[in-house]
Amino acid sequence: MRTYEANSPRACARLLALAMVVDGDLDPAELEVLEDGALLRGLGLDGAVFQQVLGELCTDLLRTAVRDGAVEIKPALLDRLLAEITDPALQQRLLAAMVTIVDADSRVEDAEGILLEQACVQWKPDLALLKQSTAAA
Numbered sequence: 001m002r003t004y005e006a007n008s009p010r011a012c013a014r015l016l017a018l019a020m021v022v023d024g025d026l027d028p029a030e031l032e033v034l035e036d037g038a039l040l041r042g043l044g045l046d047g048a049v050f051q052q053v054l055g056e057l058c059t060d061l062l063r064t065a066v067r068d069g070a071v072e073i074k075p076a077l078l079d080r081l082l083a084e085i086t087d088p089a090l091q092q093r094l095l096a097a098m099v100t101i102v103d104a105d106s107r108v109e110d111a112e113g114i115l116l117e118q119a120c121v122q123w124k125p126d127l128a129l130l131k132q133s134t135a136a137a
Contacts, residue, residue, distance in 0.1 A: 001060045001077060004084055011084040012043050012094055013053035015119075018081065019098040021058065022073065023109035030104045039097050043090075078115065082122045091123040 004011040016039075020030045033039060040050055061073070085091050098119065102112045119125075 001064050001081070002056065006084050007087045007090055008084075009043070009045050009049055010053050011081075012090070013045050013050045014057050015081060015085065015094060016040075016043070016045075016050065016097055016101060017054040017057045018073075019101045019112065019115060020054070021061075022111040022115050024111070025109075027105040029106075030101050033101050033104045039100060043093060043097060073111075075118070078118050079122060082119055085123070088123070091119075092125050095119050095123060095125050 004014065020026055034047075034050070037047060040047060064077075085094055095116070098116060102108055102116060108116075
């Protein structure tokens with residue numbers, strides 16, 4: 001899996017993309033969340049960068065995380081991807097965006113829950129602020 005500079009737009013985009021594909025299904029409702037661009041702009045991203053990083057993520061997952069025909073993201077890899085975001089304010093905004101994406105289809109699959117839980121464990125967000133951020137989205 002490639003690495004990105006800490007707190008970079010590409011590191012953020014990869015985690016957003018991961019929130020979309022971690023359950024093995026790219027739901028149309030999750031794509032709709034990105035349609036107006038507000039979520040991406042709030043993180044300093046544009047659609048072209050996001051699309052490129054989404055493609056890179058899919059390539060990397062197929063190359064490094066496939067086991068018995070299914071994509072498997074080991075906890076150590078997930079920790080490494082989350083560790084690329086070190087700025088607490090950015091972590092908070094990114095986690096709110098990830099929750100918005102995961103919640104778009106009104107269900108949280110196991111893999112999505114693991115991703116969000118691990119982000120909370122590693123980043124230790126302010127849950128009151130997170131609730132406000134996701135309610136505003």
